[in-house]
Amino acid sequence: MTQASSLPLVERIGRLSAELTVAERENLKLMLSMAAGGLLVGHARQQPEALRREALETAQRSLPKLHDGKRPAFTTGIVFRGRAPFFTDAEIAAMDEESRANRHRAQRFHDHYVTSGAPLAREMALSSDINAFLSERVGPVLPTYKANYLYYDAPGLGIDPHVDKNEFALNVLTMLEHRPERRHSELILYPPEQDPVHIQLAHGESLVFFADSVTHQRTRTVAGESIRLVSFGYHPI
Template identity: 65%
Template sequence: MASAEEASALVQRLSQLSTDLTAAERENLKFLLSMAAGGVLSGHAQKISEGLRESALGTAQHSLPKLLAGAREKFPTGIVFYGRGPFLSDEDLAALDQESRGCRPRAERFLDHYVVSGAPVAREISLSPTIQEFLTENVGSITPTRRANYLYYDEPGLGIDPHVDKDEFSLNILTMLEHRASNQGRSELILHPPDQEAVHLHLKAGESLVFFADSVTHQRTRTVADEEIRLVSFGYRTLGGTHE
């Protein structure tokens, strides 16, 4: 089993390596680390010892934010904000709710959930000065990616295994539009920050999570019968980090 010193040294070597990589190469390295962390968290590494699993998980989780630097170190859980966001008005939420309902028939399945990308109302709101001012005040300079997705989990068994997001959603605003729970259980969003207990989140309608989705492993547990979830996700990139 790798010692704590060896694991820490590996994290630093990966961080240093990332400074010499192109954006595409760094994205590939991030993907490999995400797969490693996700595999351990999903229970796909049962054939190796518990100590080695913990060491591998810790190394992958610590390395992810190191690859990207910037404002991430100020937010050890990856969470910038959680709750009813001051950056979305009641009118914004009503418009997003209405558009997401209308878009559902054309949603396409992506892995284990359904997605609609680029709907006009969602895209316009994602570019609003109010959101950009809030993000700049909290994390520094950002740039919108014009990525706005409606996400649907409205069949039994839908969800997302532990992962990190691509650059388009490096800083993610995830807003719940509707969560109709079932008597049989309730899907939840789980974040897995390094060296901390998992963070279990249950967004209510109108509440948002702002987090560094490219550097903290996260998942949505599986839906059950009669459960329906609709969310909207806005993607941004931070600027000015040492690796960005």
């Protein structure tokens, strides 16, 4: 047996990734994320449980390896959770208002609605306060200029386990509204070999996480439930 073949599969995928073009790496990321997502929602039940578990762990642990070693300390993928210092109350209120005003422009994307590039959101994406906050924690980042308002405001909306595209590698996700007080839908992160992390954000709270590396989902809304979020994409450089 050669030395290479005795390396765990995850390490070998990491090595393979280093040889790939950007497009090839995105292709591999999509395959791994589809595999992780499919296994998490219970596909491949005909396969032995041990094999499914191993395949899931391999996919989950390989996803952070696709980024040129830029996720070295990856554990949960969460960089920050709570009321972020980079937004003032007035800015949250202004984005809340812009999100409401742009609901009619939102387009369906799989099982939720999205408005991209509204003026204030675009401006906020370039905030030097956000940039400084992120850079301090994960090293230098660049905004991808992607700023989306997200809406889960009809019964049955949500998003199945997935990882995000490159544009939202580092995702700053902020809750604008979640009604009613008794919540059903939740954000769940599935870090490798750990219990799932269940997240409910209060109004104005943010989750900053490596959305291109940790599988995550929003569970389905029920009748009467309505959620609005704003999401900004950044790239570690």
